[in-house]
Amino acid sequence: MTAKTKAKKVTEDLLFKMFMEHVLENETYPKSVYKFCKLNSISEAEFYEIFGSLETLQKEIWNKFFVNTHNLLLENKEFDNFSNKEKMLTFFYTFFEMLTLNRSYVLFALSHERNPLRNLEQLKGLRRHFKNLAKDLIDASNNGKALKVLQHNPNVFSEGAWLQFLFLLKFWINDESAGFEKTDMAIEKSVNTIFDVFDNTPLERIIDFGKFFYKESFV
DSSP states (O other): OOOOOOOOOOOHHHHHHHHHHHHHHHSSOOSOHHHHHHHTTOOHHHHHTTOSOHHHHHHHHHHHHHHHHHHHHHHOTTGGGSOHHHHHHHHHHHHHHHHHHTHHHHHHHTTSSSSHHHHHGGGHHHHHHHHHHHHHHHHHHHHTOSSGGGOOOHHHHHHHHHHHHHHHHHHHHHOOSGGGHHHHHHHHHHHHHHHHHHHTOOSHHHHHHHHHHHHHHHO
């Protein structure tokens, strides 16, 4: 008699893996927690110990992308010494590398509903995480400025950074360049632009970014 196979431990990461594989293999979301669990030979009780619904799981995938990216940045001992611009650049580069590793799933998740706004609903948690990151950066910058008139509004900055991310996300979705090198260029130009706006530096980079955006989006 062979030894009984040890039951797999159901974890958050395992459910993410099962969910994303289901989506990619079936080109649709699971219809119910019951069917999802049955197909993956786990119990509903094990699922509900971690997530309250399939919709919650779906949203948490995006949060996981953020957390994994943030953890990778923190592993870099030099990250704390980066300037705010360097930190934002590094975050974007790393985050989009994370998305590229999961590109097939991300493209499906952001195109499943006909209404684009419905597809963006799953990004609510990511938006909160991302805006908090941007606020932390601007707060750190403000702490180094003695005069209040020189300080920037964290809420305005974080909202602008989120809109910037949405632009880059759309750009990446449509990018067909090798290694998504055009997305890397867009990241560099857009981050330079948003910091130039806040630092009141010359407009050359804004003009350069505008030309780049026009060429890649409309020509």
